[in-house]
Amino acid sequence: MTLFPKPQSLEKARSLQEALRNRVVLEGSLEGVRRLAALDAAHKKGGPLVAVAVLYDLEKGPLFVGRGRVEEAELFPYVPGFLSFREAPAYLEALRALPEAPEVLLVDGQGIAHPRGLGIASHLGVHLDLPSLGVAKSLLYGRPEAPLPQEAGSAVRLLSPEGRPLGYVYRSRTGTRPLYVSPGHRVGLEEALAFVRRLPTRYRLPEPLRLAHLEATRARVEAWSTGSPGS
DNA sequence: GCGACAG
DNA sequence: ATCTTGTCGC
Numbered sequence: 001m002t003l004f005p006k007p008q009s010l011e012k013a014r015s016l017q018e019a020l021r022n023r024v025v026l027e028g029s030l031e032g033v034r035r036l037a038a039l040d041a042a043h044k045k046g047g048p049l050v051a052v053a054v055l056y057d058l059e060k061g062p063l064f065v066g067r068g069r070v071e072e073a074e075l076f077p078y079v080p081g082f083l084s085f086r087e088a089p090a091y092l093e094a095l096r097a098l099p100e101a102p103e104v105l106l107v108d109g110q111g112i113a114h115p116r117g118l119g120i121a122s123h124l125g126v127h128l129d130l131p132s133l134g135v136a137k138s139l140l141y142g143r144p145e146a147p148l149p150q151e152a153g154s155a156v157r158l159l160s161p162e163g164r165p166l167g168y169v170y171r172s173r174t175g176t177r178p179l180y181v182s183p184g185h186r187v188g189l190e191e192a193l194a195f196v197r198r199l200p201t202r203y204r205l206p207e208p209l210r211l212a213h214l215e216a217t218r219a220r221v222e223a224w225s226t227g228s229p230g231s
Numbered sequence: 232g233c234g235a236c237a238g
Numbered sequence: 239a240t241c242t243t244g245t246c247g248c
Contacts, residue, residue: 041238043239078239080236087238087239109237119237140237180237220239 002096004089004127006076013076013085014116021117023126028186030104030131030195034058037066037102038208039091039124042220049075051090052216055098056208058198065215068093080140081115084123091124104187104195105132106208111182111192113142113158113166125185132184133192134167135209139180142166148178155193158182168193176204 007013035057043049053066068090076085091107110119111134118126119140125132142158148169149156155170158180167182170193183192199206205213 041239043238045240049239078238080238083237114237134237136237138237140235 002092002128004092006074006089007085010079010082013082017082017116017118017123020123020126024112024117024122024184025186026112026183027188028131029191030187031191033103033131033195035063035100035102036104036106036208037095037098038106038108038206038212039094040108040209040212040216041087041090042213042216043072044220046072047220048072049087049090050216050219051087051094052212052219053091053094053098054208054212054215055100055102056211062208062211064099066094066097067219068095068097069219083109084118084120088120088124088127092127095128101130103131105130105184106199106206107132107134107184108136108209108213110134110136110140110180111167111184113140113180113182115141119182119184121182121184131186133187133195134180134182134184135196135206136180136182137177137205139169144169150174153197155181157189165189170196172196172201172206173204179204 041051048069051068055064107121111121121134145157155168
């Protein structure tokens, strides 16, 4: 259940996504949730992909940082729509390093707002049977239902080509580009947005994800001076 | 054939 | 994701 074998072809990967999409549960509230794990990764050509899982308590703030790394030679290539096969292995390692299991996963990427309904947040959620949601910095699939207002906190639904709601385009701060929020697993559409709205947000990204990003970038530099060619 | 395309 | 200089603005 924790294994995440690297697909030997895109066709196999696609089949797995189409099989797992049927396991995604699009209902659930995150009302009383306090502890989450924010996931982000960094990578520099020639070095390993480093992943970070920040265990974050909504009342106490950051509690612990788990790290994971996958050597470049072992990485699945980056192909739009198949991000989980590249980054999830490193995320699973980072999550195993945490002192306790989080109540929900906050992932840098899409949830169900994906061509086959299984973005990295959904894939991880189903794989670990944990509630999860995705917060992406750009669009992969779907279109905004209407223009997004400039006001911070505003949101408009993200619709599939057939008109099905996939998530929300969300303005976390005025003057910044929007974020794309979609449920991953065991959480509803509105509930996913409601959860993101109650995360502390000083800049564009919710604080837990921003911290994970900063830490991943820092770890990437560290990995460079330690385990790679140069020095 | 053309455009789109998480990180 | 990474690369990459300057530049606009609080």
